[in-house]
Amino acid sequence: MAWSPVEAEARRAYGRLVALLASRSGDLAEAEDALADALLAALERWPASGIPANPQGWLLTVARRRSIDRARRRANADLAQAELVRMQEEAETAMNGDAAYPDQRLGLLLACAHPAIDDGARTPLMLQAVLGLTAERMAPAFLVSAAAMTKRLVRAKAKLAGAGVRFETPDPEALTDRLEPVLDAVYAAFTLSRGGEGDDSLQHEALWLGRLLAELAPGEPEAAGLLALMLFVSARPSPIRNDRYIPVSRQDPACWNGVLMTEAEKCLRRAGRFSRPGRFQLEAAIQAVHADRRRRPTTNWTAILKLYQGLLAIAPTIGSHVSRAAALAQSGQPVAAIQALDALDPDWVKAHQPYWATRAFALAAAGEHAQAADAYTRAAGLAEHPAVRAWLLSQRALHAN
Amino acid sequence: MQYMIMNYVPAAQADGTLDAQGDMDAWIAYTKAMVDAGVMRGGNALKPGTTATTVRLRDGRRDVHDGPYIDSKEELGGYFVIEVADLDEALQWAARNPAASYGAVEVRPIITA
Numbered sequence: 086m087a088w089s090p091v092e093a094e095a096r097r098a099y100g101r102l103v104a105l106l107a108s109r110s111g112d113l114a115e116a117e118d119a120l121a122d123a124l125l126a127a128l129e130r131w132p133a134s135g136i137p138a139n140p141q142g143w144l145l146t147v148a149r150r151r152s153i154d155r156a157r158r159r160a161n162a163d164l165a166q167a168e169l170v171r172m173q174e175e176a177e178t179a180m181n182g183d184a185a186y187p188d189q190r191l192g193l194l195l196a197c198a199h200p201a202i203d204d205g206a207r208t209p210l211m212l213q214a215v216l217g218l219t220a221e222r223m224a225p226a227f228l229v230s231a232a233a234m235t236k237r238l239v240r241a242k243a244k245l246a247g248a249g250v251r252f253e254t255p256d257p258e259a260l261t262d263r264l265e266p267v268l269d270a271v272y273a274a275f276t277l278s279r280g281g282e283g284d285d286s287l288q289h290e291a292l293w294l295g296r297l298l299a300e301l302a303p304g305e306p307e308a309a310g311l312l313a314l315m316l317f318v319s320a321r322p323s324p325i326r327n328d329r330y331i332p333v334s335r336q337d338p339a340c341w342n343g344v345l346m347t348e349a350e351k352c353l354r355r356a357g358r359f360s361r362p363g364r365f366q367l368e369a370a371i372q373a374v375h376a377d378r379r380r381r382p383t384t385n386w387t388a389i390l391k392l393y394q395g396l397l398a399i400a401p402t403i404g405s406h407v408s409r410a411a412a413l414a415q416s417g418q419p420v421a422a423i424q425a426l427d428a429l430d431p432d433w434v435k436a437h438q439p440y441w442a443t444r445a446f447a448l449a450a451a452g453e454h455a456q457a458a459d460a461y462t463r464a465a466g467l468a469e470h471p472a473v474r475a476w477l478l479s480q481r482a483l484h485a486n
Numbered sequence: 487m488q489y490m491i492m493n494y495v496p497a498a499q500a501d502g503t504l505d506a507q508g509d510m511d512a513w514i515a516y517t518k519a520m521v522d523a524g525v526m527r528g529g530n531a532l533k534p535g536t537t538a539t540t541v542r543l544r545d546g547r548r549d550v551h552d553g554p555y556i557d558s559k560e561e562l563g564g565y566f567v568i569e570v571a572d573l574d575e576a577l578q579w580a581a582r583n584p585a586a587s588y589g590a591v592e593v594r595p596i597i598t599a
Contacts, residue, residue, distance in 0.1 A: 228577050435523040436578070465512070466519025471587045478511050 088289070091136060095127040096293075098140040100215035102148070104189035108252035113196075113214055114242040118155075123147035124217045190215060191301040192252045194294075198266040201248045206241035207270040212290055213238060215297070225285040226277040257304060264302060268311050268365060271295055275315050284323070292319055299352070309356035310366030316349035317372035330476040334415060338379035346376050364400040367392055371408075386416030403433055403440070411443045419450035438467035442477060449484055458485040488527060488569050488596040489576040493585035495563035497535060512584040520568060520579065529566035560589050567596065 088096070099120060106116035123144040137143040197211040209227065212218045224234040255263050271294045278286030295312040302308045320342040324333055353369045371392045374385050393409035406429055413422035426434075426444050434440040445460035461481035468474040513531070520526040535554040542549040554561050563585065570576050573593070580591040 228574070228581060436519070436525075462515045463519050463522055466515035466517070467582055469581045469586075471512075471584075474512055474515070474584070478515065 088293075089132070091131040092128060093293075094136050094140055095124060095131060095144075096216050098144050099124045099127075099217045100190050100193075100297075101188055102141055102144055103214055103217075104193035104252070105187070107196075107214070108189040108192055111249065111252065112242075112246045113193075114239070114246070117214065117217075119148045119152050120144060121217065122151040188301070189252060189254075190297065192254045194267050194298070194301075195254070195263050196245060196250045196252045198270050199245070199248075199250045200266070201244060201250060202241050203237075206237050207266065208274045209234060209238060210241050211267070211270055211294065212274060212287065215294065216290055218287075218290065223287065226274075226287050260302065261305060261307075264298075264305055264308065267298065268307055271298065272311060272315075272365070275318075278323075288315075288319065291315065304359075306356035306359040306361050307363040307365050309352050310363060310369050313349045313352035313356065313369035314365050314372060316345050316352060317369060317376055320345035320349065320376070325470060325472045328472050330470070330472040341376070341379055343379070346379070349373070349376070362395070364396065367396040367399075368405075371396070384416075386412060390416065403429070403437055407434075407437070407439050407443050410447065411439075414443065414447040414450055419447040422447035423451060423453075436467060438464055438469075441467060445477070445480065449480070454484040454486070457481075487572060487576070488567060488598060489573075490594050490596055491529075491566045491568060491576070491580055491583060492592040492594070493563045493565065493583055493589065494560040494592065495585050495589040497559060497561050509584065516582060516584055517566075519582070520566065525568045525570050525579065527567040527569050529564065531564035532562060535561035563589070 102120055103113070103116045106119060107113045110116060126147050127140070127144060131137070193214055194211055197214055198207045202210065205227075209218075209220075209223050212223060213220075220234040220238060221231040224231040227234065229237070254260070271291050274287045274294070275291035278284060278288045292312075292315050295308075295315045298305075298308045299312040321333060321336060322340055324331055324336070349369065350373060353366065353373055356366050356369075371389055374389050374392070378384055389412050390409070393405065393412060396405050397409060406425070410422040410425045413419070413425060423444070426440065426447065429440070441460050441464035445457050445464055448454075448457035448460055458481050461477050461484065465474045465477035465481065468477055517526070517529075536552075538552070538554040540551055540553065540555045566579075568576065568579055570579065573595070576593050580586065580593045583591045585591055
């Protein structure tokens with residue numbers, strides 16, 4: 086689901102202001118409180134009134150008014166006074182025109198993915214701080230209740246403020262390392278998608294953050310690599326449409342979005358110029374080879390398998406292992422695929438749906454029909470989407486006697 | 487941690503009137519996946535709510551009536567007991583439950599000594 090221009094602009098301005106305020110006070114929760122109402126007001130009013138000439142000044146002014154109201158209700162206006170005066174000054178400067186705000190969003194993203202913050206809280210924290218997404222909106226993608234998500238976010242913000250995490254952009258030399266958990270968290274949001282209609286995934290939001298990171302950290306090839314990877318994947322329609330599942334390998338390249346794929350290829354080439362390969366660049370490169378199917382009918386499996394070798398050397402995740410095995414099976418080496426899958430720790434794969442689907446496919450290709458049927462059953466039992474489950478069960482039926 | 491996963495299904499489903507074979511394959515696959523993953527500790531499928539009998543004692547008098555305790559469009563169709571690391575993992579299994587897409591799946595921690 087794409088954003089309207091109004092929503093995109095409101096979120097762009099919102100994130101910059103949260104970053105600006107949080108970088109001064111060190112208190113993310115306070116910065117968000119000040120701006121949350123303003124964001125809602127913008128989403129309500131801008132569609133009718135048009136986007137104001139100075140969206141940030143507009144948001145800051147509304148935030149200021151709401152803060153004064155809140156402070157009056159709390160009747161501890163003294164405490165809030167200094168903050169209000171500061172906001173008022175800023176708002177006036179902003180309304181008067183071309184005040185150049187420093188963009189602190191990179192510092193904000195780095196703080197959200199700080200090692201002091203729990204792995205599970207980093208992604209939602211980022212999406213809320215920079216895009217203003219609510220706990221209710223994000224909770225389903227993370228398979229938790231809205232109340233549990235709210236608790237997680239409150240705890241993480243208290244930790245940020247309490248641990249004195251600085252909202253600042255480090256030196257270029259330190260940036261590469263600090264950026265890694267940020268990229269991981271953005272990709273985590275991207276991969277939460279289950280595909281299919283009414284999907285409550287955060288794919289669009291993750292792509293937005295990916296574009297932002299590539300823009301804010303132009304000297305970091307992995308940021309461009311991550312964006313390229315997400316663009317390649319976004320360029321293909323969801324494998325689940327009209328409640329039917331069609332594997333990506335069987336998609337007609339004619340239905341791929343050529344504009345996004347070209348942008349992805351450009352992005353990947355830009356990253357390549359740094360000669361500093363990384364996990365996301367390699368994954369994007371694998372997608373680039375697959376994307377070539379829109380130009381020629383065959384897939385260069387030799388190139389893909391070589392890229393997987395490089396990927397496993399630096400990021401031996403379960404996903405990479407399984408994807409490499411799938412590539413082996415698809416390129417006519419099902420026995421090698423089964424051996425690669427056998428080599429993985431059984432405890433690691435016992436509830437990993439793609440592992441069992443890939444294993445079933447490889448076993449079927451190797452002519453091991455009984456084992457294939459068994460693996461298809463297990464994969465179907467681990468599937469969440471009914472369309473995927475139905476497809477796996479139909480594959481099983483082909484191999485069961 | 488042990489959790490009980492309760493499948494609530496539309497009442498018609500418990501009568502076996504909806505796509506019985508496809509549904510049965512999905513339940514077999516789900517059960518197998520839990521057994522093979524080593525998390526399954528028990529469970530049963532229940533006969534339809536129309537076969538239920540509900541008993542109460544009030545002021546020393548017995549009140550017995552046919553039908554499930556809660557009369558609603560969805561009824562308890564069965565349950566599983568699983569042993570997993572935490573609620574996150576239990577909710578993942580709940581999301582895979584076939585009833586999640588046409589009924590509702592309730593997850594409750596089990597009190598252990």
